[in-house]
Amino acid sequence: MQSFTIFQWNTLANSLCTTDSFPNVDPAFLQWEYRQKLIQKIIQESKADIYCLEEVDEPQFYMEILQGYKTYFYKKPAEDNKDGIFIATKIPLDGEPLVKFYFENGKQQNQFFVKIQIHHIQIYITHLKAKPKFELVRKEQLVQLAANFTDQKIIVVGDFNTSPELEAVSHFQELTQLKTINNGVPTTAKNRGKLEVGIKDYILYRNIDLLESYIPHLTQDEGGLPSEHFPSDHLNLVAKFRPY
Numbered sequence: 001m002q003s004f005t006i007f008q009w010n011t012l013a014n015s016l017c018t019t020d021s022f023p024n025v026d027p028a029f030l031q032w033e034y035r036q037k038l039i040q041k042i043i044q045e046s047k048a049d050i051y052c053l054e055e056v057d058e059p060q061f062y063m064e065i066l067q068g069y070k071t072y073f074y075k076k077p078a079e080d081n082k083d084g085i086f087i088a089t090k091i092p093l094d095g096e097p098l099v100k101f102y103f104e105n106g107k108q109q110n111q112f113f114v115k116i117q118i119h120h121i122q123i124y125i126t127h128l129k130a131k132p133k134f135e136l137v138r139k140e141q142l143v144q145l146a147a148n149f150t151d152q153k154i155i156v157v158g159d160f161n162t163s164p165e166l167e168a169v170s171h172f173q174e175l176t177q178l179k180t181i182n183n184g185v186p187t188t189a190k191n192r193g194k195l196e197v198g199i200k201d202y203i204l205y206r207n208i209d210l211l212e213s214y215i216p217h218l219t220q221d222e223g224g225l226p227s228e229h230f231p232s233d234h235l236n237l238v239a240k241f242r243p244y
Contacts (some may be wrong), residue, residue: 007048013083022072191224
């Protein structure tokens with residue numbers, strides 16, 4: 001395997017894309033019929049080898065637009081959650097994906113990670129707990145994820161729901177020596193009373209060569225995302241790697 005490309009994206013679940021959640025966005029741009037065309041265009045134009053998507057609650061749609069890929073879908077267990085993690089790969093995996101839930105005080109949480117392996121490279125996909133008050137929970141979730149590393153070649157992708165300078169991510173990178181493809185480019189813009197722009201989404205890696213990376217330019221629309229031209233409140237990240 002000379003190189004491979006990973007595409008990471010929180011696609012914004014249809015069930016969560018409501019006017020209550022996005023009061024400053026034109027309701028027409030929140031409709032699934034509108035958004036799915038933009039999603040399909042972005043995904044198919046990327047031509048990635050592996051797609052790692054969070055907040056997917058229309059898995060059949062993604063299976064249809066990613067024909068020719070082996071696909072996997074893992075829904076969050078809570079009854080009031082319709083979304084989960086969706087993976088599509090053109091590269092044969094070394095065995096089946098491994099799903100592990102995070103625990104807090106001995107209790108299984110709603111969040112989890114999926115581990116896949118290709119050619120002795122371990123790839124972890126996760127969507128951490130939301131809301132600022134849960135920073136210590138996110139820190140512990142990442143510690144639990146790191147405890148599963150059994151190889152030196154590692155990639156971790158996902159929506160971490162926190163910024164790189166805060167405790168969860170900074171501790172995780174110090175603990176694991178993972179590098180980021182992103183050096184300060186915002187990945188989300190939401191307006192729920194005021195516009196908040198920041199980095200919440202990641203592709204981290206170690207002991208493999210990063211050949212190229214791409215994050216779309218975030219246009220400064222006071223309404224935030226999603227918008228007329230972009231269908232999610234998170235931007236997609238793309239990275240091309242080559243094993244040592």
